[in-house]
Amino acid sequence: MKSIDKKSLVDKIEKSLVALLSSKEYTIGAVIPKEIELSERLGVSRTVVREALSRLRTRGMIESRKKRGAIITSPDIVSVIGQGMNPDMLDQSTLKDIFEMRLALEVGMADFIIKRVTPEDIKQLRAIVAVEAPNKAPNLFEIDEEIAFHSKLYEICDNNTMKGFQKLLLPIFNYVHSNGMLDDLPVYTKVVTHGDLIDLIETGSADKLRKGIRQHLKGHFKRIFK
Secondary structure, three states: OOOOOOHHHHHHHHHHHHHHHHOOOOOOOOOOHHHHEEOOOOHHHHHHHHHHHHHHHHHOOOEEEOEEEEEEEOOOOOHHHHOOOOHHOHHHHHHHHHHEEEHHHHHOHHHHHHHHOHHHHHHHHHHHHHHHOOOOOOOOOHHHHHHHHHHEEEEEHHHHHHHHHHHHHHHHHHHHHOOOOOOOOOOOOOOOOOHHHHHHHHHHHOHHHHHHHHHHHHHHHHHHHH
């Protein structure tokens, strides 16, 4: 008789639980059945059910509430992704992919910025630019200045998931630059500066801002497509 692969069994029960909790029988905030009931329903031991439930807690799909038991929750996507976003544990190909995703995200958020920016936001952007050091060359920039300015752009978008994801990207951003992955600096004479981007935001045109952000980031694109 072959021994039972417990890991494989837990995998199957985890999938069964996800299917069960995603069905019309349950909604966000609903209390899920007790371990003993689930074990009887699924025909496995409570130990297997307990391990599968532990995985769902890690994934943010359920959480324990005092006096209520375990309830179904809407997963915190950013938190789940963040568990695997340690730059030291990612290979260069994955880091490059994540960096490219950051570029795509920033080019694509122009509409949200134009729609949600306030006069106070403009004032704060101007203040950030006011303390930036003069450019030594058109294609050089300080990482801290980039982070401060672009973090404010994410804030203006007023999207909590987007802001949370940007915070996850910051270590990646620093790592990619500090490890020389983008050291081959392209040569060009004209760039769209942070000040130029503020001017574009004030025009109220999402199309112009989108093109401006793409031009602002063109050095990164040239490094990637070299």
